[in-house]
Amino acid sequence: MAKDIPVPTLNFEYWLDKATEWGQATTLESQKDVCLHLPQLQKFLHEIYETLKHMDSIVAIQQFPLIGQLLGRLCWNPFVIGYDESQKTLMWCLCCLYSSEPQNPVELKANSWIRSLLCHLLSSSKWESNEAETSTFISTLGYTSADYYCHLVKNMVLSLVTELRRDQFNGLNIQGRVSASRVNAVSLFCLPLITLPDLTPLLETLLLYHGGASKEILSSEFLEAVNEAFLKKKISLPETAVFSLWLRHLPSLEKATLYLLDQLVSMQLNSLEEVACVMKDSLLPQAASHPAIFRIVNEIFKNALLETDGTPEVRTIIQVFTQLFLQAHQNENKQHKFPLKAYFPYHHQPLVTALLRRPFELPATRWSAHLKHISDMLKALIECLGQTDLQKIPSCPPVSWKTDTCIHTWFQLSHGDFLLLLSGRKSFLLFPLRLSSLLAASHFLYKLQFSAMSHMLIPEVCQTFLPLERDE
Amino acid sequence: MEAVLEQVEQLPALLAGASSALVRDWDSLTLDRALEWAQYFQHVHDRFRTRPRLREVLGRRLRRAQSNPPIGFPHLGRCPQLLGLALLENRALPPTACRCLLHRLLQLPGREAGPEPHSLALLARRKAASRLLALPSVPPRPPADVEPQLQAEAQLLLGRLREEGQEAEPAGESAGPPRWLSAVLEQLPMSRAFEVVAAALLEQGRGADRAGDWDLAGSSLEGNWASAVGDKCVAGPLLSWLLGNKERFSAFCLFLPGSLLASLAGYYSQLSRPYLDLLAGCGSHLLYDPLQGRWVVSCPDKAVLSWEQLRERFTCLCQGSDVLKGQTQAALKLLKAQDGDFQVCGLSVWADLLTEVEECLRKDAEY
Numbered sequence: 065m066a067k068d069i070p071v072p073t074l075n076f077e078y079w080l081d082k083a084t085e086w087g088q089a090t091t092l093e094s095q096k097d098v099c100l101h102l103p104q105l106q107k108f109l110h111e112i113y114e115t116l117k118h119m120d121s122i123v124a125i126q127q128f129p130l131i132g133q134l135l136g137r138l139c140w141n142p143f144v145i146g147y148d149e150s151q152k153t154l155m156w157c158l159c160c161l162y163s164s165e166p167q168n169p170v171e172l173k174a175n176s177w178i179r180s181l182l183c184h185l186l187s188s189s190k191w192e193s194n195e196a197e198t199s200t201f202i203s204t205l206g207y208t209s210a211d212y213y214c215h216l217v218k219n220m221v222l223s224l225v226t227e228l229r230r231d232q233f234n235g236l237n238i239q240g241r242v243s244a245s246r247v248n249a250v251s252l253f254c255l256p257l258i259t260l261p262d263l264t265p266l267l268e269t270l271l272l273y274h275g276g277a278s279k280e281i282l283s284s285e286f287l288e289a290v291n292e293a294f295l296k297k298k299i300s301l302p303e304t305a306v307f308s309l310w311l312r313h314l315p316s317l318e319k320a321t322l323y324l325l326d327q328l329v330s331m332q333l334n335s336l337e338e339v340a341c342v343m344k345d346s347l348l349p350q351a352a353s354h355p356a357i358f359r360i361v362n363e364i365f366k367n368a369l370l371e372t373d374g375t376p377e378v379r380t381i382i383q384v385f386t387q388l389f390l391q392a393h394q395n396e397n398k399q400h401k402f403p404l405k406a407y408f409p410y411h412h413q414p415l416v417t418a419l420l421r422r423p424f425e426l427p428a429t430r431w432s433a434h435l436k437h438i439s440d441m442l443k444a445l446i447e448c449l450g451q452t453d454l455q456k457i458p459s460c461p462p463v464s465w466k467t468d469t470c471i472h473t474w475f476q477l478s479h480g481d482f483l484l485l486l487s488g489r490k491s492f493l494l495f496p497l498r499l500s501s502l503l504a505a506s507h508f509l510y511k512l513q514f515s516a517m518s519h520m521l522i523p524e525v526c527q528t529f530l531p532l533e534r535d536e
Numbered sequence: 537m538e539a540v541l542e543q544v545e546q547l548p549a550l551l552a553g554a555s556s557a558l559v560r561d562w563d564s565l566t567l568d569r570a571l572e573w574a575q576y577f578q579h580v581h582d583r584f585r586t587r588p589r590l591r592e593v594l595g596r597r598l599r600r601a602q603s604n605p606p607i608g609f610p611h612l613g614r615c616p617q618l619l620g621l622a623l624l625e626n627r628a629l630p631p632t633a634c635r636c637l638l639h640r641l642l643q644l645p646g647r648e649a650g651p652e653p654h655s656l657a658l659l660a661r662r663k664a665a666s667r668l669l670a671l672p673s674v675p676p677r678p679p680a681d682v683e684p685q686l687q688a689e690a691q692l693l694l695g696r697l698r699e700e701g702q703e704a705e706p707a708g709e710s711a712g713p714p715r716w717l718s719a720v721l722e723q724l725p726m727s728r729a730f731e732v733v734a735a736a737l738l739e740q741g742r743g744a745d746r747a748g749d750w751d752l753a754g755s756s757l758e759g760n761w762a763s764a765v766g767d768k769c770v771a772g773p774l775l776s777w778l779l780g781n782k783e784r785f786s787a788f789c790l791f792l793p794g795s796l797l798a799s800l801a802g803y804y805s806q807l808s809r810p811y812l813d814l815l816a817g818c819g820s821h822l823l824y825d826p827l828q829g830r831w832v833v834s835c836p837d838k839a840v841l842s843w844e845q846l847r848e849r850f851t852c853l854c855q856g857s858d859v860l861k862g863q864t865q866a867a868l869k870l871l872k873a874q875d876g877d878f879q880v881c882g883l884s885v886w887a888d889l890l891t892e893v894e895e896c897l898r899k900d901a902e903y
Contacts, residue, residue, distance in 0.1 A: 142668050151657050151660040151664070152657040155642050155656075155660065156642060158638075162635050163635075175631055182638070183625050185660040197724055198689060201689060202689070202692060204719070206607070206614070208618055210621075212688055216688040217666055219687045253669065256668065260661060262665070263665070
């Protein structure tokens, strides 16, 4: 019994036209077009199913006369069937259209047509004509098409992986070169299959594949889709593959960073450990050991800070990120480490090195000397800059530290703009160097207990801070 | 236990019935019951999979049904898929039952979830994947690589052999290939059957090699030991199928390329002797034509190898393992000696072959 549900406007004509177009053309452009429309199509199929499940099959066919043609055409498009959950939804729609009590020849015919479509999708008996021998062989052995295709896909993946890897090792042997267009085609054809677990080895190999060309040979749609799937945790890839993805496709890296920011800001995170956990999961701090990645992520965080006028959440995020990055950097194998200069190319190197020294690396007696050294460097730099809009440079030396001092250093180095805060438990020093009228002044006092990780390094903090207390 | 055995005995009848016209009278209740039986059989399989003696008992009971090819213990595990797909394609199934089948098979939301999804959506997805991965035009494949479809068929054949090997008593090599094997291979055209058997033997041989490497590394697991023992059960029947029939073996050797046969002869010593004998037979049909200055086939209507093909095959054999190389060269030298041990070209096909093969190997060594 059909209920009185308002039928949403389902645009069958549009999708039928699309499906017809895709069925006829076999060019790379039309295949790219399919790939672009796959997510929307899946949503559309889902909407159809939601509508159909409450309807009688006869009513459904009356109300949506084009549905048969559409579903029929889509069943023969491997891009559609291979994508995510489209095949499941499509089959559910077909089931809904199957009538359990056919009253007339038309319904009988429709039933028969639905069954043959399903048989085609599941390769049960009417295997395509060139597979007829295979199908009898397999069923005589006592297996089903499920077993056959399971093995077949694994073999094909392995064969492609071997081909690509062999090409990498060939090095200068030009003869073995896989053509760039072939690799591009493979990457595009893999796009619908990204979330199929069998494909992971191929995804990894493609991401790590470097041909001779200077241009990117993997299709950008593919790279975007892999990134999307990775961010939504639909696939898991080894770290090297993810880093390679971000290194070769800038939009993916940007998206990943923004996604992380989004996640952190919208989650109710109660402690720094939780923030650090989410961040480590995203692999961005680990990826940032590549200077190129570090600089991009840094830039995005800086812009976020600027646009939000330095809200505490964003500051925390930057803080934790830098901490994790430093941690990962320290832990790296000494041989392969990039020098710090690579990460902070515009910054004054001795100052960077001095600021990155962590308190426990120095005996307590040397701390005040160390701080004095930093402030001396800063003063020298300020003098070198000779900016006319510098205001309020306190010339007092750093205060002497009390016993349980905590060192907390924030600085911003950006083409001559910088700001340094050295704070103790009750006192702090401020060196603002260039004040911009656009930046809001904010008060802050950031206290952290002394620990191995308490040495914080925050580049690009664009804020003015006013001293609140002074101590002798 | 006897109750379970009696129930399990119904499996062949169930599967046979599902593909027959008997389903005409089924309604949704019967269908539900049939699918539940299938689930039950799978459950039985999972419970007894790790108990070899009980497995054997169940297997023997199933074999009593004498279906051809025989239904064994592993079929219990695959029953839901076998039954589901058989019913789907059976046109005799009435619409009400069919609708019920579709809802159960495709796990439409709304029904209570089954114990284990049939993953038919995964099957459809994988089939589409196989179309997509084959679409980019394939460059000429190096001969060492096996075509994926062929390899899949070979893997399933090996799987079945392994399953049978685990259950049946190894009857020894004199018993010949199991009847079901010949019946199965007859489903394919002869040339395809040869390719599948060759691919299966190759895969088995490579696997044994790899297992051997692991053993050397000292990390051999129980699985490796079991597979090493099982190898005889797997390769044995295939080899006896090949060697059992002289004509079949000769057709096999003439059809497949020399490099593939050389690899197989390297893995399986049972093959190298008969193969060499076959090549010797082919060589004896060559006559020297002094006008053209080369060896030609004397009786063109017989299926024999030409001089060039013969040379290529002997070269491939000599490029194999040291054992195989030694065996081949010894055989050639013996044949040459039988012909009179002449050094002059044109008098003995074996002398000429030996000279050419050695020349080829010398060039290879230099390069």
